[in-house]
Amino acid sequence: MSKLRVAVIGAKGRIGSEAVRAVSAADDLELVAALGRGDRLETLAESGAQVVVELTHPDSVMANLEYCVGQGIHAVVGTTGWTDDRLARLGTALDAAPGTGVLIAPNFSIGAVLTMAFAQQAARWFESVEVVELHHPNKADAPSGTATRTAQLIAAARAAAGSPPQPDATVTALDGARGADVDGVPVHSVRLRGLLAHQEVLLGGEGETLTIRHDSLHHSSFMPGVLLGVRRVVHTPGLTFGLEHFLDLG
Numbered sequence: 106m107s108k109l110r111v112a113v114i115g116a117k118g119r120i121g122s123e124a125v126r127a128v129s130a131a132d133d134l135e136l137v138a139a140l141g142r143g144d145r146l147e148t149l150a151e152s153g154a155q156v157v158v159e160l161t162h163p164d165s166v167m168a169n170l171e172y173c174v175g176q177g178i179h180a181v182v183g184t185t186g187w188t189d190d191r192l193a194r195l196g197t198a199l200d201a202a203p204g205t206g207v208l209i210a211p212n213f214s215i216g217a218v219l220t221m222a223f224a225q226q227a228a229r230w231f232e233s234v235e236v237v238e239l240h241h242p243n244k245a246d247a248p249s250g251t252a253t254r255t256a257q258l259i260a261a262a263r264a265a266a267g268s269p270p271q272p273d274a275t276v277t278a279l280d281g282a283r284g285a286d287v288d289g290v291p292v293h294s295v296r297l298r299g300l301l302a303h304q305e306v307l308l309g310g311e312g313e314t315l316t317i318r319h320d321s322l323h324h325s326s327f328m329p330g331v332l333l334g335v336r337r338v339v340h341t342p343g344l345t346f347g348l349e350h351f352l353d354l355g
């Protein structure tokens with residue numbers, strides 16, 4: 106059986122270098138290109154890459170994906186910074202490239218995907234819910250893509266259940282004290298040396314609280330999800346948002 110030809114963009118980065126190792130070690134995959142900043146995107150087509158793993162920066166990801174989709178190269182994307190406008194632009198590019206698949210995964214780790222699913226499930230049963238994400242201080246963006254997605258899923262679940270807005274009697278506050286408002290869910294971002302990627306979803310009701318916490322302690326936590334994405338995206342045309350669509354969560 107021929108191996109799937111895979112390239113990594115952002116190959117020298119924290120997660121990109123781990124992805125290079127994981128792809129190289131997989132028996133059914135062949136690493137055909139590993140691009141860093143300044144390298145020519147044309148290398149991707151020249152190398153015969155079938156799937157690109159995009160792990161760069163919110164300022165770089167759109168141009169990289171537009172090139173890949175234009176060439177009919179499938180993509181697995183971990184880079185953050187997804188807005189409705191960007192998703193619409195990517196959708197337009199994909200419409201012109203039938204058969205090409207793109208997976209955008211706000212988080213590749215199974216624990217983080219489950220955290221989002223559990224939070225979505227729990228959200229309607231509690232009056233209050235807030236998200237706290239904690240990351241290393243070299244992270245480019247805040248809030249994290251995972252926290253933004255978690256808050257959006259929580260808000261959608263509450264809206265579907267007809268939950269009222271959550272109570273908050275704050276009348277005076279320093280700017281930022283109540284976090285960022287993502288669809289009505291407060292999201293708080295901590296940047297601290299020594300951390301990698303962590304998230305807590307705090308839910309509160311009358312006389313009880315529930316905390317759902319996930320910790321990524323090493324970039325290897327993201328690799329089973331990256332490899333699953335690579336293997337599945339070639340059979341999944343169009344845009345898939347969230348690794349949960351490639352998992353049977355029951």
Ligand SMILES: NC(=O)C1=CN([C@@H]2O[C@H](COP(=O)(O)OP(=O)(O)OC[C@H]3O[C@@H](n4cnc5c(N)ncnc54)[C@H](OP(=O)(O)O)[C@@H]3O)[C@@H](O)[C@H]2O)C=CC1
Nearest residue numbers: 115117118119120141142161165183184185210211212213
């Ligand atoms: N979905 C998930 O599970 C995960 C997602 N991420 C996300 O992945 C992204 C990268 O994170 P991280 O590895 O920590 O960041 P790093 O800064 O460590 O790595 C990014 C790498 O991409 C390079 N780069 C930037 N632009 C380009 C470009 N146009 N072409 C080629 N290479 C480029 C950077 O080069 P230079 O240093 O010169 O700028 C750097 O080497 C972030 O958006 C992060 O949030 C991270 C972990 C898990």
Ligand SMILES: O=C(O)C1=N[C@H](C(=O)O)C[C@H](O)C1
Nearest residue numbers: 185211212244249250251302
């Ligand atoms: O930058 C990181 O490190 C991470 N980024 C992703 C995010 O913004 O959610 C995934 C994970 O949290 C690690």
